[in-house]
Amino acid sequence: MENETKLAAGAMVALGVATAALVVLPYLQVSDVPAPAKLKPYTASQLRGREVYVANGCVYCHSQQPRDRALGPDAQRGWGRASVPGDYVYDKPHLLGSMRTGPDLFNVGARQPGKDWHLGHLYQPRAYVRESIMPAYPFLFTVKDAGEAEREGEQPLALPPGFGPAEGQVVVPTPAALDLVKYLQALDHTYPVLPAPPQP
Amino acid sequence: MMDSAVLSLLAAFLLSLLGLFAFIWSLRQGLLVENPAAASVIFARGEVGRVDDPALHAADRQSLQAAAAHVPGAGADADDLRSRVLADRSSAFPVFMFVAFACFWLLLGSVAGLTSSIKLHAPDWLVQQGWLTFGRIRTVHLTAVLYGWITNAALGLILWLLPRLLRTELRGAVWTLLGGALINTGIAAGVGAIAMGWSDGMEYLEIPWQIGLFLVAGLAMIILPVLTTLVNRRTEHLYVSVWYLVAALLWVTLLFVVAKLPGVHTGVQQATTNWWYGHNVLGLWFTPVSVGAIYYFLPKIIGRPVRSYNLSLLGFWTLAFFYGQVGGHHLIGGPVPGWLVTLSIVQSLMMVIPVIAFTINMAGTLQGRMHLARWSPTLRFMMFGGLVYLASSLQGSLEALRSVNAVTHFTHYTVGHAHLGAYGFVSMVLFGAIYFMLPRVLNWEWPYPRLVTLHFWLAAVGIAIYFVALTVGGWLQGLAMLDPARAFMESVTLTLPYLQWRSVGGALMLASHLVFVGHFLAMALRFGPMRTGAALFGTAHPESMELAYGK
Numbered sequence: 078m079e080n081e082t083k084l085a086a087g088a089m090v091a092l093g094v095a096t097a098a099l100v101v102l103p104y105l106q107v108s109d110v111p112a113p114a115k116l117k118p119y120t121a122s123q124l125r126g127r128e129v130y131v132a133n134g135c136v137y138c139h140s141q142q143p144r145d146r147a148l149g150p151d152a153q154r155g156w157g158r159a160s161v162p163g164d165y166v167y168d169k170p171h172l173l174g175s176m177r178t179g180p181d182l183f184n185v186g187a188r189q190p191g192k193d194w195h196l197g198h199l200y201q202p203r204a205y206v207r208e209s210i211m212p213a214y215p216f217l218f219t220v221k222d223a224g225e226a227e228r229e230g231e232q233p234l235a236l237p238p239g240f241g242p243a244e245g246q247v248v249v250p251t252p253a254a255l256d257l258v259k260y261l262q263a264l265d266h267t268y269p270v271l272p273a274p275p276q277p
Numbered sequence: 278m279m280d281s282a283v284l285s286l287l288a289a290f291l292l293s294l295l296g297l298f299a300f301i302w303s304l305r306q307g308l309l310v311e312n313p314a315a316a317s318v319i320f321a322r323g324e325v326g327r328v329d330d331p332a333l334h335a336a337d338r339q340s341l342q343a344a345a346a347h348v349p350g351a352g353a354d355a356d357d358l359r360s361r362v363l364a365d366r367s368s369a370f371p372v373f374m375f376v377a378f379a380c381f382w383l384l385l386g387s388v389a390g391l392t393s394s395i396k397l398h399a400p401d402w403l404v405q406q407g408w409l410t411f412g413r414i415r416t417v418h419l420t421a422v423l424y425g426w427i428t429n430a431a432l433g434l435i436l437w438l439l440p441r442l443l444r445t446e447l448r449g450a451v452w453t454l455l456g457g458a459l460i461n462t463g464i465a466a467g468v469g470a471i472a473m474g475w476s477d478g479m480e481y482l483e484i485p486w487q488i489g490l491f492l493v494a495g496l497a498m499i500i501l502p503v504l505t506t507l508v509n510r511r512t513e514h515l516y517v518s519v520w521y522l523v524a525a526l527l528w529v530t531l532l533f534v535v536a537k538l539p540g541v542h543t544g545v546q547q548a549t550t551n552w553w554y555g556h557n558v559l560g561l562w563f564t565p566v567s568v569g570a571i572y573y574f575l576p577k578i579i580g581r582p583v584r585s586y587n588l589s590l591l592g593f594w595t596l597a598f599f600y601g602q603v604g605g606h607h608l609i610g611g612p613v614p615g616w617l618v619t620l621s622i623v624q625s626l627m628m629v630i631p632v633i634a635f636t637i638n639m640a641g642t643l644q645g646r647m648h649l650a651r652w653s654p655t656l657r658f659m660m661f662g663g664l665v666y667l668a669s670s671l672q673g674s675l676e677a678l679r680s681v682n683a684v685t686h687f688t689h690y691t692v693g694h695a696h697l698g699a700y701g702f703v704s705m706v707l708f709g710a711i712y713f714m715l716p717r718v719l720n721w722e723w724p725y726p727r728l729v730t731l732h733f734w735l736a737a738v739g740i741a742i743y744f745v746a747l748t749v750g751g752w753l754q755g756l757a758m759l760d761p762a763r764a765f766m767e768s769v770t771l772t773l774p775y776l777q778w779r780s781v782g783g784a785l786m787l788a789s790h791l792v793f794v795g796h797f798l799a800m801a802l803r804f805g806p807m808r809t810g811a812a813l814f815g816t817a818h819p820e821s822m823e824l825a826y827g828k
């Protein structure tokens with residue numbers, strides 16, 4: 078008790094045990110799992126889109142980890158099968174998430190494949206889901222003169238009636254918005270995997 | 278059903294338990310003999326029985342002493358008091374700097390927090406700028422309050438308490454100033470980076486690792502003076518607060534370094550590391566600092582040594598061994614190894630041991646003196662924090678059970694729990710500690726004592742509303758999500774009134790911080806009537822301060 082060496086040593090041993098259990102053992106066990114055959118690496122634009130997802134903190138409201146049927150009706154909600162470690166081999170940083178203020182997005186690319194839907198929904202979520210509390214992301218878009226957009230060869234958003242800009246103007250996505258949608262469309266882990274080995 | 282993995286896990290677990298108790302035993306011969314000498318090390322000779330709350334003016338301090346119904350002895354030993362004055366003076370400037378930074382980040386973080394809270398029920402409010410979007414301003418809030426407010430205040434507390442407890446001067450104070458400058462540069466850069474959209478993307482670890490280097494260098498510059506002070510101590514006993522504070526400082530530095538190692542962690546393994554860090558930053562940094570603070574301030578205020586010194590030691594080592602392994606309960610149901618989640622659930626339940634040890638000890642120490650909280654606002658903050666520590670820890674242990682977690686996981690319930698711990702427990706203790714420390718740091722009394730009471734009630738009512746709203750709302754949200762017959766959107770819309778109440782609670786908390794920081798500024802700028810009257814950061818004749826120290 079009278080000794081600072083014991084204090085430092087004991088504190089380090091305690092932390093060492095915890096680190097072994099939660100950092101080192103998982104590293105040994107799952108850091109070299111093979112990617113499922115049908116999981117494709119991200120393309121360059123999908124990776125840029127993933128950065129937009131990270132930068133704007135989508136992970137704070139959307140998980141990417143459908144759970145087993147025993148734990149919840151995730152599959153019935155169309156969020157997909159329970160995920161396995163192999164599904165995440167290309168994910169850095171991991172985006173498992175801890176909140177479901179909005180739905181799980183691990184398979185949003187499969188259940189919501191349309192680019193137009195995604196773009197419009199990012200511009201104004203309430204144009205598609207009336208009671209949504211997702212933020213609108215107008216800063217990922219530019220409002221332009223319709224003629225100017227046409228001259229520049231840009232494709233304006235097709236928004237539901239009542240949600241578009243003023244007469245004669247259109248909304249065009251920025252490259253960041255287009256990349257983000259490419260990433261969201263790539264979130265498709267519906268390929269089959271062998272069921273995970275039974276866990277203790 | 279019991280397969281070999283479970284058996285080996287169980288065996289390892291029992292073995293570690295045995296080892297832990299053998300370890301505690303080895304630290305202390307005569308474990309079953311109580312040792313009042315070690316418990317009394319926080320008092321000067323002859324000081325036991327004397328109440329102490331520097332946040333009180335002289336007349337109120339006399340009322341507090343009278344309420345303690347204990348006639349103090351002839352007076353405290355002059356040499357002991359002189360060494361305490363010297364200890365306080367050696368740390369005054371660094372402590373003031375850390376507290377000032379903490380106050381700044383507290384205000385900024387609370388404004389960001391209230392903004393993000395309102396955004397959840399007003400999703401089209403302030404959407405034109407990227408830096409104001411929910412996902413960023415929420416993270417600005419988290420980074421500012423966790424790293425800016427709590428960490429700065431905790432460092433100030435450590436630097437103030439250690440010289441007092443070790444009865445020596447702080448060595449290398451100038452290095453701690455440099456460390457504080459580096460840490461706060463890092464926090465400012467981190468908050469700026471997150472607002473601009475540059476983030477490492479993991480919860481609690483968003484500060485980009487390149488900026489994290491500033492934090493690590495700054496912490497190292499604080500650890501070295503702390504360890505030097507420790508080995509130059511003039512006390513025989515290391516009081517239990519010293520254990521908590523020094524261990525916590527070492528832990529948080531290692532946690533941050535390991536979690537931030539660039540290029541090592543990926544995929545699911547990164548997720549386990551993420552939550553190993555995420556829970557340990559609370560469990561092995563905020564909690565031990567706050568518990569260590571209570572172990573000092575609470576007995577010191579009421580003038581009575583802690584009831585059972587051995588119990589406090591048991592609490593320390595069980596916390597050290599169990600808390601580190603609980604992080605996996607954030608991944609229950611996730612794609613991680615099952616043994617890891619089970620281990621974390623078991624250790625989460627074992628956390629009941631240190632918490633109960635702490636509670637029994639504090640209840641025993643306070644026995645018959647709880648009414649002193651009416652007189653001492655500092656004691657009120659400490660008691661509130663201690664009680665919430667018990668409540669939030671028990672809640673956390675329950676939340677780790679699979680059956681409860683199935684409902685609460687992914688919901689606002691977890692956010693309510695996190696705020697109960699980080700605010701109701703940790704921040705309240707830090708507020709109380711600052712009210713106690715600053716009169717000694719600045720040699721100036723708090724100018725408007727009523728503001729301390731106002732701060733307390735605004736904060737207490739604020740966190741109560743916040744917690745109840747998110748707990749009820751989050752639970753209902755979880756039930757709705759588990760019911761396949763109900764559309765997902767139901768789980769969103771039903772939370773709206775609760776999210777609005779959360780903003781009400783958050784607004785009260787922000788108001789309390791305006792009161793607190795305003796009072797801090799008034800004190801630093803020497804507002805208010807009659808004061809103890811010494812120049813900033815001390816006097817040339819520390820002996821002249823003994824009067825104020827209660828001789």
